[in-house]
Amino acid sequence: MRPLTEPHGMSDADAAARLRYVSAVRTRARRAGLVPAFALVALGTVVLAHGVLRSLSPHRAIVSIAFVAALVLVRPVVARQRRRSAERRGLVGSTRLRIACAAVGVLAAALAIVAGGDPLISGVVASAAVAAYLAGMPGLAAASIIAGAIANAVFLGGIDPAADEVLVGAGLVAAGLACQALERRER
Amino acid sequence: MSHPTKRLDPTIHQPTRLGILTAASEAKRIDFVSLRELLDVTDGNLSRHLTTLEEAGYIKIDKTFEGRRPRTWIAATPAGRKALAAEIAALREIVGAAEPRPRRGGRAAAEPAA
Numbered sequence: 001m002r003p004l005t006e007p008h009g010m011s012d013a014d015a016a017a018r019l020r021y022v023s024a025v026r027t028r029a030r031r032a033g034l035v036p037a038f039a040l041v042a043l044g045t046v047v048l049a050h051g052v053l054r055s056l057s058p059h060r061a062i063v064s065i066a067f068v069a070a071l072v073l074v075r076p077v078v079a080r081q082r083r084r085s086a087e088r089r090g091l092v093g094s095t096r097l098r099i100a101c102a103a104v105g106v107l108a109a110a111l112a113i114v115a116g117g118d119p120l121i122s123g124v125v126a127s128a129a130v131a132a133y134l135a136g137m138p139g140l141a142a143a144s145i146i147a148g149a150i151a152n153a154v155f156l157g158g159i160d161p162a163a164d165e166v167l168v169g170a171g172l173v174a175a176g177l178a179c180q181a182l183e184r185r186e187r
Numbered sequence: 188m189s190h191p192t193k194r195l196d197p198t199i200h201q202p203t204r205l206g207i208l209t210a211a212s213e214a215k216r217i218d219f220v221s222l223r224e225l226l227d228v229t230d231g232n233l234s235r236h237l238t239t240l241e242e243a244g245y246i247k248i249d250k251t252f253e254g255r256r257p258r259t260w261i262a263a264t265p266a267g268r269k270a271l272a273a274e275i276a277a278l279r280e281i282v283g284a285a286e287p288r289p290r291r292g293g294r295a296a297a298e299p300a301a
Contacts, residue, residue, distance in 0.1 A: 010192050015281035018205065022275060025206045028225055029213035090221030091214050 027136030033086075033093025034101070036131045036140065037183060040176030043124045046071070048169025050120055055162035097134055104130045108148075117152040118161055121168050125151070128172065140179065147171055191280035198243045199274050203228055203236045208271045211246055211263035219259040237261065245270055 050067050057063045086092045108126030109119035125148030132140035151168045155161060199208050206226045210217055217225075223233050240246045245267030249260040263271070 010195060010281060012282050012284070015278045018202070019275070019278050019282065021202060022205060022209050022278075025209045025225065026213055029210040029217070032221065032225070033214050090218035092216050094214055097213075 029091070030093075030097065031135040031137070032089070032091045034097060034131045034135050035093075036128070036135045036137060037176050037179035039101075039131050040128050040140075040144075040172050040179065042176075043128055044169045044172025044174075044176055046169070047120055047124050047165050048173060051162045051165025051167075051169055055160070055166065060162070097131075101127045101130045101134070112152065115152075116156060118155045118164060121151045121155070121165060122148055124172070125168070137179075140175070143175065144172075191277040191284065194273065194277040194280075196270055196274050198239065199245065199270055201236070203232060204240055205271075205274065207233075207236055207240060207261070208245060208263060208267055211261050212268050212271055214262075216249075216260045216262040219261065222261060240267070243270075 050064070053063050053067060054060045083092065105123040105127030109123030111117075112119040112122035125144050129141040129144040129148075132138070132144060147168060151164055155164050199205050203226060207222065210222055210225050219233065219237075223230065226233070228236075237246065237248060241248050245264060247262045247264055249262070251258050251260065
């Protein structure tokens with residue numbers, strides 16, 4: 001890129017190069033802030049744990065309510081840990097982006113309830129897909145959406161919901177770990 | 188309305204300063220070391236551009252200590268975010284003004300628009 005100190009002589013090619021540079025920096029900053037690979041592992045663990053608990057208990061509705069209550073209770077601890085970890089890494093991510101990911105997840109869960117799908121899987125997969133997309137990982141975003149669609153189709157086809165969640169949760173954790181390994185190799 | 192090149196802000200037009208403001212706008216705050224690695228610049232170069240942006244009121248710099256280790260945090264101010272949005276809009280306008288305009292019937296004009 002040609003460094004310019006006098007902006008008034010800028011050509012359209014220079015402007016396009018600046019926009020590409022802004023986009024690349026933005027993607028790198030978002031990836032560092034959202035940490036989509038870690039999000040996949042964390043969210044996958046939540047789905048996996050919920051599936052395992054539901055498969056072990058005969059009172060599935062009670063397990064789900066208790067699970068959500070436990071998540072709400074541990075949320076401040078998790079948030080504090082995440083903030084400390086972000087400060088150690090040197091980049092505290094934007095709250096606006098995290099809220100956007102969470103909002104899409106809640107919307108997807110609500111739609112799944114209306115359509116008869118699995119709300120936990122739908123919400124988690126939608127959140128993960130948005131985080132991956134914002135972090136410049138469209139392949140991972142597409143894979144998350146496809147995995148969610150297949151999981152919901154299987155769910156509607158009559159598979160045991162607990163088994164479905166265990167499979168999807170394990171898949172998300174594996175994908176997240178694979179992404180972390182790839183990122184380490186790139187560094 | 189003035190030509191978009193007239194609306195480019197000389198303070199953030201410089202690539203490193205544009206990168207600093209972009210990265211800071213995408214985070215709540217970012218430290219000096221992370222910013223240096225993200226933009227692949229030297230300490231001296233980054234310091235100089237940070238001072239320019241701070242003097243313009245586009246970023247806020249906080250120097251803290253973690254134990255005995257000093258740490259510098261950078262955050263974009265509302266004025267900085269606004270300036271970045273205006274710069275990006277002006278750059279998009281410059282690119283858009285140069286793209287061929289579609290003719291009636293959907294075919295693009297052969298010559299670039301003025």
